[in-house]
Amino acid sequence: MPKSLKSSYQLYEEIGRGRFGTISRCFSPSSNDFYACKVIDKSLLTDSLDRDCLQNEAKFMTLLSPHPNIVQVFDVFEDDESLSIVMELCEPVTLYDKIVQNPVCETTAAAYMKQVLTAIAHCHRNGVVHRDIKPENVFLDSRNRVKLGDFGSADWSGDERTTSGVVGTPYYVAPEVVMGREYNEKVDVWSAGVVLYTMLAGIPPFYGETTAEVFEAVLRGNLRFPTRIFRSVSPAAKDLLRKMICRDVSRRLSAEQALSK
């Protein structure tokens, strides 16, 4: 762990673990506040894609901070062995926990989605595509405020730019990513649409027993609204879902457009 981190923060218990590092609660005597510190072990990054993602995570989070719906970064420390990101300490509740408990009612789902889309629109305005929008990466506080986190898969985007590489999580990943095509920031809108569907239905729209089967379902993109589940969901919500989970990228709404619906 970098010496400069140790001299500024006191590290406490581990609160989470990712593929390349651990998240611990930490305290800053100078600000008298608690934070979350992600320490990424560089020796675990074996391929160049992972190494790029390591640098990107801290860079993008710093660029996008502060924003009310994005986990804020306060400090970044690096030495030969590790990279440490000191960020806002979120409560240990995500949208995933809410969905697992019960399907979310339409009013609550709309309130969450508005904040998720506000965060995504901020990313896109700054030329960043998150690429891993999913319920597990959406933190909630006790007042149901949303904080989008985990920029470990993010990349640059923009009008003239497209990006490539299969990243993301099977249920939420857009078909153009599965196809291995170049894609743009609208992959985040597809994923946010899948999150909205999953909130309302309690199940994802594209399902399979294996990753390959999930990908096949995503590629078919056959969006259904079973009456049993969607009886109480408004036509406006279904219309928004169709326009977000739309295979034709040029017809798919942007995050800004989805916000105005």
Ligand SMILES: Nc1ncnc2c1ncn2[C@@H]1O[C@H](COP(=O)(O)OP(=O)(O)OP(=O)(O)O)[C@@H](O)[C@H]1O
């Ligand atoms: N800012 C935070 N505040 C509180 N807890 C956090 C924070 N960031 C991450 N965590 C906790 O740490 C866990 C691991 O987070 P992290 O972003 O490193 O990995 P991941 O998203 O699970 O996996 P991956 O390594 O694939 O990105 C999260 O699931 C969450 O429980």
